[in-house]
Amino acid sequence: MTDSAALRRAEAVRHFNRFYTKHIGALHERLQKSAFSLTEVRVLHELARGRAQTAAVLTRNLGLDSGYLSRLLTNFERRKLITRRASESDARQSLIALTDEGHAAHEPLDTAAIEVVMAVLERLTPNSQEQLIGAMRVVERLLDDQPRRGIVTLQPPRGGEYGWLVHRQAVLFANEHGWDQSFEGMLAKTVADFTLNGDPQREICWIAEQDHSIVGTAMVVALSATIARIELLYIEPDMRRLGIGTQLMDECVRFAKRVGYTTLTLSTVTALAGSRRLCERAGFVCVSSAPELHFGRELTVERWERGL
Template sequence: MTDSEARQRALAVRHFNRFYTQHIGALHEHLAKTAFSLTEVRVLHELFRGRAQTASVLGRNLGLDSGYLSRLLTNFERRGLITRRPSEHDARQSLIALTDAGHAAYAPLDAAALEEVSALLEGLTPPDQDQLITAMRLIERLLSDKPRHELVVLRQPRAGECAWLVHRQAQWFASHYGWDHTFEGLLARVVADYSQRRDPVREMCWIADQEGSVVGSACIVAVSTTVAGVRLLWVEPDVQRLGIGTQLMSECIRFARRSGYTKLTLTTASTLHEPRRLCERAGFTLAGTVAERRFGNDLTVERWELEL
């Protein structure tokens, strides 16, 4: 990436920050009518939504200066909004929890905030609301400094998601490996053939859904009456090594066995370490390799097989 491209991306992020900050400011105008600042509301919300926690955890979760947070909590305690008790695991720490008065003080603020957000969303159509929430979840996932371990559900694709998978994988492999448009064509043919055959007894596709975000996929297609192939195997790079690929592969194997196949195959390139790792962990064996010119690159194509 050139310096000019990096600068343009930084400017785009700053532009979004200003835009979003204006919206957040509008959503919190009601705070001017309360006895609490925005930061105080954030602390109350953190305590309201979970069990008692320490000041260090609060500060880390909210990115607050420890001295400022200490003064804020002292003020809360003086007003009877919180209690502190020694931690059983660390005598140097105190567990902080809302009192009944604290819950009563925060509850109307929480209700008002939900009403304002609901009013904002009402100006959008349901599909636009879904698109907005998906984009927000993606931003949160990509900028999080910790891997997300939320439950991943495997479900059937919704309208447009198979096409999105073609777009996403074609874009990613072009960016990271220089694969050309013929790879996108291959993915599109897989999706088209699967969609047109519509044989749920012999073929199946799964979307890995993490709190509404598509984070992976896999598809079983018939190669012959006894052999099935794994296609569209994909896990978003930022959530790899969290067991999602293993979950998808296990579902592929279970489905292939139930459908009466005797062999499951997967074709990949030697440079792609993640599918090779998943195959090895699932008990596949490397059946053969061949040097080929594919997708505008010289590749070593590997065929992996699992006897069912």
């Protein structure tokens, strides 16, 4: 990345921060009809979510300074909004919970917050609402210091998602490896063949979703009555090494066995080390390797195979 590119991206993030801070400030002004600050509302909401928590957990979950939180909790205790009791597992920690008065103070604030956000969403069409929520989830996922090992579900692509998969992979491989538009053309042809001529009994495509965001995909297509091939395999960069690729590969193998194929193949290139590791862990063996010109690059193309 050049210095100018880094500066441009930093300025874009700052611009978004200013916009979002201003927007949230406007929402808060409409919401704030109580004696609680925005931070106090966040702490009340965190405590209202369920079981009692320690100050250390609150500090971590809310990103607050421990000294500031300590003063805030002391004020809550004085107002009889919280109780503190020693933790049975760690006597150095106190478990904090809302009192009945604390719940009574939080409930109207929570209701008002929901009403304010719903009023904002009502200005948008349902499709735009889903687009906004999806973008928020992507921002949250990308900025999370520790990628979550949340539940990943596999399901068939919905309307528009086949085209999105072509776009997403074309962008990723262009940025990461410099592959040209012929790769996008190959992806588009694979998707077109599958959606127009695929056999739903013997071929399948999955998207891997976490928190309603697509984090990967894989497709099994027939080459003959006994041989199938894995296509369109990819994992979002920030979600790699979390077991999602293994989950997709295992599902491809199970499907191929169930349908009755005797051999499952996959083509990759030597430069894609992650793809090669997935093949090895899933029991595939590299049966051929040759230099070829593909996607505007000299690549070493490998064909991997697994007997079923």
